[in-house]
Amino acid sequence: MGILKKIFGFGKKKEKIPEEIEKEKVIYEEKKAEEVKKVIEEVAKDEFVGGKKEVKKKPEELEEPKNEVSEESVEEKAEKLKLEEEKVEVENESIDLKQSEEKEIVVPKKKGFFTSLKEKLSKSREGFFGKVKGFFLGRSVIDDEMYEDLEEMLIQSDIGMDMTLKIVGALEKEVRSRGIKDPKEVYGVLKDVMENFLIEEENELKTEKPGLNVILVVGVNGVGKTTTIGKIASKLTKEGKKVIVGAGDTFRAAAIEQLEEWTIRAGAEIIKHQQGTDPGAVVFDTLKAAENRNADVAIIDTAGRLHNKNNLMKELEKINRIIEKHVGDSSYESILVIDGTTGQNGLNQAKVFNEVTKLTGFIVTKLDGTAKGGIVFAISEELKKPIKFIGVGEGIEDLRPFKPKEYIDAIFE
């Protein structure tokens, strides 16, 4: 039964007189929180019967009420219901086991981070990485041919030649030192070896320092900078931080507009100038405004033109100086956004940006859209800087912290 039907008793044919509706409204207001919670628990139970999750209907998709209450009232209540539902979900997440036993609350099995990352990265898993297990299962001996075939597979997955040779070299060494003779066992060793090439340290964005923390976001056009800034801003505002975004890409008017839309969605503030103005001035004003308004984090967008390395260098150097003057380098992250679908091209961009600005890490976007994803390994190893987040979709929530083990587990098998 739908949520609205359960709460409001929709579906009854009898028409109600206004007094009855008023009376029901009062009862509804009094019992709202309790009822909503109960219903959501019931619905949650229904949803996970047999371990299979059914798609929950949105209030607006539910059946129209038949003269039971006015349309306006239904909408209001649906909105309240949505809010209550979100609140209860958050509460459910934080209920500890002891508490839930005492209150006999059935906490629904929510899809964990791991499961949903796995879903988001299904293309990579169904592509190269998913085939690796079969590759080893089909072998009877560990020999040079096996390693050569593996090299070919790795190169095709965007890992690149250098990184492939490093991986296969480390794998051979590890297989020898573990005394492994069965090719099937090499699969697990390969996962370990590849995980070791991913950088675990410093892979969280620094946003906790007292005072203003600054995140400078660089990257060529179209890689997903604007979207990623929106996602980061949303994540930080949800953590209770005050966030100000600086529209430092003054090259295109549309870029400023898009950034503004994302900023509004994220519940953050924006500092913007007219198209064509000096990005340095935007950065300066953003930092000033952030300080005056006691913001916790300033996120700064930049233009991604790469056709002239000298210009890019000058512009980024200037921005860098302005930021360091305000906050020093300890509260300052300089993040390169890379499109995970562009393969080795992404690696080349990373090398150029790494030369012109002091990068502290990367965000690799669009990993939901690639059957390869090997760029993640190439970047980590070649540039020796951590991946802080990965983009796994176009939605505001589709930004995941990068944890090497979780990533490996999500793309293999």
Ligand SMILES: Nc1nc2c(ncn2[C@@H]2O[C@H](COP(=O)(O)OP(=O)(O)OP(=O)(O)O)[C@@H](O)[C@H]2O)c(=O)[nH]1
């Ligand atoms: N599938 C997928 N699409 C993404 C992701 N991140 C961004 N996109 C899409 O990539 C396209 C470009 O994103 P933008 O955020 O506008 O990229 P940009 O780097 O700011 O581009 P410019 O404004 O031209 O500099 C948009 O259609 C986004 O929805 C992601 O993680 N997954």
